[in-house]
Amino acid sequence: MQRHDHERPLAPSCNYGNTANPLGNDPNYPAAISAPPVHRSLPACTTQNTVITFNPGYYDDAHALTDMMASSSPCRDSTWWFKPGAYYFDFHNTTNPLLDSGGGNVWTIDNGTLVAGTPVNGAGQVIASPPVPATIPGSCNNPIKDANAVGVQFVFGGDSQLVVKSGQAEICGTYSTTRPPVAIYGLKSGAESxxxxxxxxxxxxxxxxxxxxxxxxxxxxxxxxxxxxxxxxxxxxxxxxxxxxxxxxxxxxxxxxxxxxxxxxxxxxxxxxxxxxxxxxxxxxxxxxxxxxxxxxxxxxxxxxxxxxxxxxxxxxxxxxxxxxxxxxxxxxxxxxxxxxxxxxxxxxxxxxxxxxxAPALRAGSGCVTTGPYTGSGNASRCAVVTSTGSPNNQFYVQGTTYTPIAALDLTLNNAAEQVFRFGVVTRTLWVKLTGSFSYTGPVIEVPDDSPGFVFSVYLSVYVCAAPGPCSTSGNPSLRAKVAFVDADPVTPVAGARQVSVLSYSATR
Structure with a gap:
């Protein structure tokens, strides 16, 4: 997100929360699934520089996914295409002896390009299958640009984690007229028995x-x-x-x-x-x-x-x-x-x-994924549900909303070409770090305009005078508020019909 106030920071305070929810009000978006989808085995991995196609369903083996998307994989340098639909990642490498526990419940993309959603070409036209390699970003149909976009939702349960290392990934959500196009979803309720x-x-x-x-x-x-x-x-x-x-x-x-x-x-x-x-x-x-x-x-x-x-x-x-x-x-x-x-x-x-x-079950985030405070360096006790490492060639984009209300997100940005998170982020903790080669000057997070009409905002600074009469308006104000003015018709605004909303405020201690 872009910071617009370049003055001396004031004590933080905003109107997004209340006494019951001091960290803010959770929009409680529903997941795309209400029960675990069909269990899936990984597709065949025998030839490099090919399109490896994944079908929607339940995936529980992080180690196998990591091995497939490693530089030593038999199908290395491929495009990992996740077809439109809901994917449930609930890794059991540490609890199921049939699965290799090496690397724990962490899926690492260290090679190739991951495309999640309906593939498109450079002109934004839908194509049957993504190319090898796919161009990241711009490889899948963006629900922010196309009301017909059909994408994916990556749902994470338990302490399952995704790390985008030297690979590239673009995850596109599905357009909806009634809810945000949530592309990444971290479960906050549910348990197995x-x-x-x-x-x-x-x-x-x-x-x-x-x-x-x-x-x-x-x-x-x-x-x-x-x-x-x-x-x-x-x-x-x-x-x-x-x-x-x-x-x-x-x-x-x-x-x-x-x-x-x-x-x-x-x-x-x-x-x-x-x-x-x-x-x-x-x-x-x-x-x-x-x-x-x-x-x-x-x-x-x-x-x-x-x-x-x-x-x-x-x-x-x-x-x-x-x-x-x-x-x-x-x-x-x-x-x-x-x-x-x-x-x-x-x-x-x-x-x-x-x-x-x-049996498979929808499981709330748990373990290191939900343990806080998160300090921006994942370890065995505190980790992020999604991490982008900023390694050379690393690219990571979410074309849709990211919803991880009880987990952390940790991104190191290297060569971003556009907004990394499109359509907003709801998360417990967000870490964004830039490498020395980072040159992108736009916002990292794009929040869509959901106002009822034309809107512009101003910052109002309040100074307290020690005595009656004019006083200095320089230095640190006692109160600073961001206020939005909304006109249904910006060309011919109607007197007395302007909506005024206080978006946020901060005060000195």
């Missing part, structure tokens, strides 16, 4: 083993202690295996979900009072590879007892992968029982599966 599925049941018996003929679906599905499968060891150190299928979730688990825990629950007993009935369970998700867990079992007892045997403890196996991919539809479970004494009798009352996972 765990889904707990206990006692998922089998539907078929694949193999009864030596539990034949008692290993039936009826006998093994429910914990009831009245219907159960039974087997008697024929020799010392005997074992047998019963295999069952089923254990589907009651509803499809959405792609992008993160496995928190899994355990096979076996309700069983045996008769020998001084030995253990060792258990080995193998769970194989449909279409996946086997996962194994073991238990020493229990001492013989007339009462049924329960062993919950953890599966996929690392959360990187086929079960975690199936849940993350949204392909989990059930599993096969093999339960092998080991009895050390001949004639020991094993009863199994139920075989069930317990699952806990976290």
């Amino acid at each position: 765990d889904t707990v599925l206990t006692g998922r049941k089998l539907t078929t018996v694949v193999s009864q083993g030596d539990f034949n003929p008692t290993a039936t679906t009826v006998n093994l599905a429910d914990v009831d202690t009245t219907n159960f499968a039974t087997w008697k060891a024929k020799k010392k150190n005997d074992n047998t295996t019963v295999s069952v299928n089923g254990f589907a979730a009651p509803a499809a688990i959405p792609a992008g979900s993160v496995l928190k825990s899994a355990a096979v629950k076996v309700v069983h007993r045996h008769t020998h009072p001084t030995t253990f009935d060792g258990l080995t369970v193998t769970l194989t998700p449909t279409g996946g590879t086997p996962l194994t867990g073991t238990s020493v079992g229990r001492l013989g007892s007339p009462a049924f007892q329960t062993d919950s045997i953890p599966i996929d403890v690392s959360r990187t196996g086929s079960l975690a992968r199936a849940i993350y991919n949204g392909t989990y539809s059930g599993a096969r479970i093999d339960v092998r029982v080991n009895l050390s004494e001949k004639d020991d009798i094993e009863d199994i009352d139920a075989i069930q599966l317990d699952l806990t996972y976290t």
